[in-house]
Amino acid sequence: MELVKQLLAGDQRALARLITRVEQDTDDVPDIMKAIYPALGKAYCVGITGAPGAGKSTLTDKLTAHARKLGKTVGVIAVDPTSPFSGGAVLGDRIRMQQHYLDDGVFIRSMATRGSHGGLSHTAKGVIKLLDAFGKDLILVETVGVGQTELDIVDAADTTVVILVPESGDTVQAMKAGLMEIADLFVVNKADRDGADRMVMDLRMLVHMNAEENGWEIPVLSTQASTNVGIVELYEAIEQHHQKLQDSGQLEQRRRENRRCELVELLQHRILASLQDRLDKDESLLALVDQVQEARLDPYTAVHRILQGRATP
Amino acid sequence: MAAEGKIRVLVAKPGLDGHDRGAKVLALALRDAGMEVIYTGLRQTPELIAAAAIQEDVDVVGLSCLSGAHLHLFPRVVELLAEQGADDIMVIGGGIIPENDIPELKAKGTREVFGPGSSTADIVAYIREQYPNKS
Numbered sequence A: 001m002e003l004v005k006q007l008l009a010g011d012q013r014a015l016a017r018l019i020t021r022v023e024q025d026t027d028d029v030p031d032i033m034k035a036i037y038p039a040l041g042k043a044y045c046v047g048i049t050g051a052p053g054a055g056k057s058t059l060t061d062k063l064t065a066h067a068r069k070l071g072k073t074v075g076v077i078a079v080d081p082t083s084p085f086s087g088g089a090v091l092g093d094r095i096r097m098q099q100h101y102l103d104d105g106v107f108i109r110s111m112a113t114r115g116s117h118g119g120l121s122h123t124a125k126g127v128i129k130l131l132d133a134f135g136k137d138l139i140l141v142e143t144v145g146v147g148q149t150e151l152d153i154v155d156a157a158d159t160t161v162v163i164l165v166p167e168s169g170d171t172v173q174a175m176k177a178g179l180m181e182i183a184d185l186f187v188v189n190k191a192d193r194d195g196a197d198r199m200v201m202d203l204r205m206l207v208h209m210n211a212e213e214n215g216w217e218i219p220v221l222s223t224q225a226s227t228n229v230g231i232v233e234l235y236e237a238i239e240q241h242h243q244k245l246q247d248s249g250q251l252e253q254r255r256r257e258n259r260r261c262e263l264v265e266l267l268q269h270r271i272l273a274s275l276q277d278r279l280d281k282d283e284s285l286l287a288l289v290d291q292v293q294e295a296r297l298d299p300y301t302a303v304h305r306i307l308q309g310r311a312t313p
Numbered sequence B: 001m002a003a004e005g006k007i008r009v010l011v012a013k014p015g016l017d018g019h020d021r022g023a024k025v026l027a028l029a030l031r032d033a034g035m036e037v038i039y040t041g042l043r044q045t046p047e048l049i050a051a052a053a054i055q056e057d058v059d060v061v062g063l064s065c066l067s068g069a070h071l072h073l074f075p076r077v078v079e080l081l082a083e084q085g086a087d088d089i090m091v092i093g094g095g096i097i098p099e100n101d102i103p104e105l106k107a108k109g110t111r112e113v114f115g116p117g118s119s120t121a122d123i124v125a126y127i128r129e130q131y132p133n134k135s
Helices: A002-008 A012-024 A029-039 A056-069 A094-100 A119-134 A148-154 A171-176 A196-214 A231-248 A250-281 A283-293 A299-308 B021-032 B046-055 B070-083 B099-107 B120-130
Strands: A044-050 A074-080 A089-091 A106-112 A138-144 A159-164 A185-188 A220-222 B008-012 B036-039 B060-065 B090-095 B112-114
Touching (some): A002 A012, A002 A029, A002 A119, A012 A029, A012 A106, A012 A119, A012 B046, A029 A119, A056 A074, A056 A094, A074 A094, A074 A119, A094 A106, A106 A119, A106 B036, A106 B046, A119 A138, A119 A250, A159 A231, A185 A196, A185 A231, A196 A220, A220 A231, A231 A250, A283 A299, B008 B021, B021 B036, B021 B090, B021 B120, B046 B060, B060 B120, B070 B090, B070 B099, B099 B112, B112 B120
Parallel strands (some): A044 A138, A044 A159, A074 A106, A074 A138, A089 B036, A159 A185, A185 A220, B008 B036, B060 B090
């Protein structure tokens, strides 16, 4: 594939165009994925999630700057929600990362969630792979952590950072939203505000109680992203988590599990699509469907026959 | 699956304009029309705009300028996109643009100009016309 060859040779425009194809789930996506497969595995993926206004984009910007200082190349995927009313979206995260626009070592792409059938997790994972194949050392995926779709994306990340701000209320909220299950690191941003220290304390107590079961106590850090405070510590905490995953074998285990999940997801997707197609067009199947609709045949028997490959008894 | 994809528009303010209310109104109108709008804010250089347009693989770059520097800035963006092999990205402009300047802008690659008093509906319709296969 010509575009893939260009991507592997470092052409940014090719990368951008391939991302568009993956987003649209065009027919050539399987070929694209096959072609880049051998080039995968080098990138480390960090998910950054939290409520709107928590400072995710600013943090992502500063982490990117630090990574660049250390000589790493970075890919950033900034996800914003699609309007359920119009199907459109305003993608305004990259506005915070202008210092990197002209840096060839940083590639920033804004993505809209485009509905919530789990579709985004499918395409975002594809985009992560493209950035990996392109040669990025670090991939940062920034999402709004309020819905199932965003939690799916976090599945694709090796380390997940959850960002809270002092105004976000209780740490009980954090517990309720399932954030304990997905967070590898907690960050209290805007740490100069009232209540920040208290929040850090409360979170540390919470993770300590949780650690009894898991044996890994989630670090709680504080940052002031806008003034670059705490960024180096956060970066190092991410590296420590990476190291821990590697040393314990968990990184490979997680990735194995993710690959398996992806296979199952894809299989389900294709089988369903193909089945839908047959149900619409295959005459013998149509007759079967008719019988079920008229209550002359129960659906269980019908399913059995369809899966046996026999539409008629 | 997604039929032909969404129209992606970069809305950018090159130069030293002081406010971006108009650009924001346009961004929201484009969103309400079902498009994906990447908004990059104030004080953008043509280089920053072209870099963002290419990474985001947008269909349209909408440039807004109120300070009179459009005759330099708009063609510069067109030039940079062409230099980087992206001359298929459509560039349109708006803001405080005197009628007399429009022919020169068009000659230098700005496809259409929406001066003061243009309606967002007209802009939406124009973009839709250029990309009939996209939603």
